[in-house]
Amino acid sequence: MAPHATLPPLRGRVQAAAPLAPLTWFRVGGPAEWLVRPADADDLLLLLRDLPKAVPLTVIGAASNLIIRDGGVRGVVLRLAGRGFGAVVAEADGIIAGAAALDAVVAEHAAAAGLAGLEFLSGIPGSIGGAVAMNAGAYGREVVDALDWAEVATPAGLLRLDAAGLRMAYRHAELPPRGVVVRARFRAMPGDATRIAAEMGRIRAAREATQPVRARTGGSTFRNPPGAKAWALVDAAGCRGLRLGGAQVSELHANFLLNTGDATAADIEGLGETVRARVLAQSGETLDWEIRRIGEVAA
Template sequence: MEDRRALATLPPLRGRVQQDAPLAPFTWFRVGGPAEWLVRPADVDDLLLLLRDLPESVPLSIIGAASNLIIRDGGVRGVVVRLGGKAFGEVSVDGDGIIAGAAALDAVVAEHAAATGLAGLEFLCGIPGAIGGAVAMNAGAYGSEVKDVLDWAEVATPAGVIRMAAQDFAFAYRKAVLPARGVVTRARFHARPGDAAAISTRMAEIRAAREATQPVRARTGGSTFKNPPGAKAWALVDAAGCRGLVRGGAQVSEKHTNFLLNLGGATAADIEGLGEEMRARVLATSGVSLEWEIKRIGEVTP
């Protein structure tokens, strides 16, 4: 009740505010409970107002394309922020680079670069997410990572918007450091002039490789575990006998063992529990403790 009273004191936001809002439809897994409060800011100023006046006692979560996310069945306490494409999805060419809003899909950014003959961002077409999340987790695929191409990103904080250079994020493998309650709002990526045909060919190769090796048409959440140093997570999972393993309505993909699937009736607990069973089996067979790449938020139901 204390959090609800605190939220009632906030100034009215121009964006959409919903109480007990379903979150499962936003996620690729299509599972999970509701947000206590779901806020979709109208623009950066609206987001800044929320961040400034939100009491520190109220939990804050940020979701984007939710392609690499498990919302637990008990839902998410406090405020969940989702940036919409209308206000935060603009993509524009900026000389030898691209400026993209946090809600712009990674693949769309790659396509904009390709359309203007800019090379170096092709790998983004193989990452199923949005730019804000890509920066926040240093997303990568096919030999490149966000840290390799990011010039700067603007981050909304309770004190205002700050522009952070790539080195300010202390990037590591699938990790970035953001200010407390910081929300990426847009970013600039550098590229280089390239041959349009060669760029298109490379993007087609990446898409074909994803189609051939990953369950891209299933209810999944992308790569489940980070690759340990000197090893591949999928190979460790496979060696532990987890290919096709089922728990409730969740299954380890037969096509790529570092992917979890919702077969249609899974709960978030099924999916997360299956992931933990995979971790336990890998630890028992190889001595390696796999680290989750999928982000998990919310409350576990009793």
Template structure:
């Protein structure tokens, strides 16, 4: 069923918000791939109270999807039924450095949090400058890069639910590889505290510069891409090595291509559809399975319904 097919029922049940609510909102321009259909309803709550009202009053039968910077996301061509929530920096993007850490809103960019920590002479969060996305998404998927993950530095996260605001500890979030099993369905991360330690500003800046240079040198950062496509499988193998061994580097489907620079990245070379990108990813999985006997698991999140 497409988003348009169920627009009227969801509209009738959407609670009034002070923030912006848009019907049939295009999502493709917000994603790094620049593909995909519209949201049936796109809600940008004004603040925490607005978000809590939405979660409290939205009927459970209406689908709810939360997106952040949409940097690691495929929106399918048929659009996303129900309500898509996107937290705006104005209400959810504050970043404050304090003794021993940084408290950041879910809409704050990971790189921005790393920069705030560096400006305050706090070390340990440099890895965030190499992760394209927001803190909310980083907590939800236990994002990691360059030898560190969110679970290594997180003290707590505040989560909005239909029952109110909860503060979950690192242990309660039950982090695993690229996921937080302790996050309930329809729960929305709104704020998090990340540990950091006093450090030498010059050394912190040098580490961040090194991460940025390494990312520029090895990843297609200037292309329309969605970041790492597949999780590294258990056992120490790297997804990109398996993809290369299966002969998939440069493989194309429509306007989608496996990056020549880093073959765990898919890119929109121009004119790709979401179906092209997802279909190419599935072809890569099939070839790796046939060549290496390994089932690669998607790291990129895929939402919505296919085009009719």
């Protein structure tokens, strides 16, 4: 892929054969054919408008809930970062946050402004763009419960969509073709600062007590089936602590996979598939991946 023949003249950073593993929470995976970091929304819109349709486009955020396969990713990998996409602004009854802003940082801004209702974001690893794109949730609330609107860049321009326009459902949102979340507004309400701080502290403590937050992991691996908990099904199938190569099912929380130090993406994904097979055999339940898996299997 010749850069001048394929990519428009961008002001942001364009990198060929870019290592992606250091960007992911699992720290595994092959390179991007091209890694593009647009300077701002206008730069992103130019890329989306002029990138040939035949060139694959893959969007990654904080890469907290992502497996990049060992063969890497073809085409353009898009990552929003920096000041152009990270601003957080508090208003009287809500927060406007750029796609690159971390969920926990948005929760902290809300707390500092005395706004209640967004404490749950402090329990979601990753960034706002990814949280909107998958309707992320934690501790009894989801993005859909607080979202006013999201601005989505598309090849045809910038759209503003509400939760209904995004067809949000459990761990799901429908973006337009080649749509990229740029920023979002979340509803909040004035609240007692002490109570807000206490709730965020409770969430942080619960995460640290029950999840491997300091490990190389990808967050919740499988979606909860209707009426069931994924971790309980994994545990009942005898998979807690199960290993494959350098990958392991967490001993602390059975719905987390770990890179113990030398795992490949194939180890992690293969372990996940082994868990799915064992759960299906033991309980008859089919676990669906919550972690995104992208790229090519290594030859």
